[in-house]
Amino acid sequence: MGAFAAILVVGATAAMVAPAGTQEYEVVSAEFSSERPNVIPAGESKTQPYAVGNGGLLPVVTYLEPASEGVEVQPRELYVEGQSVANATVTLHAPPETGYYRRFVTEHRYLAVLPLPLIRGLYEFHPWAPIVVIDTLIAVPFYLVGVALVGKGRIRRRSRDRDVSTATRVRRAVRGLYR
Numbered sequence: 001m002g003a004f005a006a007i008l009v010v011g012a013t014a015a016m017v018a019p020a021g022t023q024e025y026e027v028v029s030a031e032f033s034s035e036r037p038n039v040i041p042a043g044e045s046k047t048q049p050y051a052v053g054n055g056g057l058l059p060v061v062t063y064l065e066p067a068s069e070g071v072e073v074q075p076r077e078l079y080v081e082g083q084s085v086a087n088a089t090v091t092l093h094a095p096p097e098t099g100y101y102r103r104f105v106t107e108h109r110y111l112a113v114l115p116l117p118l119i120r121g122l123y124e125f126h127p128w129a130p131i132v133v134i135d136t137l138i139a140v141p142f143y144l145v146g147v148a149l150v151g152k153g154r155i156r157r158r159s160r161d162r163d164v165s166t167a168t169r170v171r172r173a174v175r176g177l178y179r
Contacts, residue, residue, distance in 0.1 A: 001146035029094035040094035143166035
């Protein structure tokens with residue numbers, strides 16, 4: 001049961017960690033306007049949508065944080081139902097000096113199996129705290145119910161045919177079909 005609970009925890013953790021991460025935006029601060037979305041006139045800003053998709057069945061809570069200067073994100077917290085997409089807006093600011101700049105937005109994602117205020121409080125404590133609590137909430141009941149139903153002793157094979165070859169077992173099984 002412990003191994004099955006561990007597999008469940010690995011899957012839940014992967015569902016929260018794999019789609020999250022840091023998104024990079026390349027910004028060119030230029031002295032001219034351009035149709036290209038990454039070219040921004042020096043000292044000005046451009047906004048662009050940031051889509052947060054949820055291909056899973058459970059809803060997720062996503063937190064978006066600016067991970068560098070010159071970036072704003074609104075809203076910072078999104079609740080995304082299963083099989084849907086929610087949008088945030090990223091505002092990229094170009095510095096007054098011309099040149100190439102990198103901007104970053106970090107995304108943290110959590111399965112919405114806890115009340116939102118609890119997830120928010122855990123996230124404010126530390127970004128990994130909701131993952132630990134959600135994994136515990138999933139694994140402990142699964143393990144306890146499994147142990148109650150199956151037991152925690154060793155699985156033993158009870159057979160009178162311990163020293164009998166496989167060929168003999170197959171012959172006996174076939175004979176048993178014709179009796």
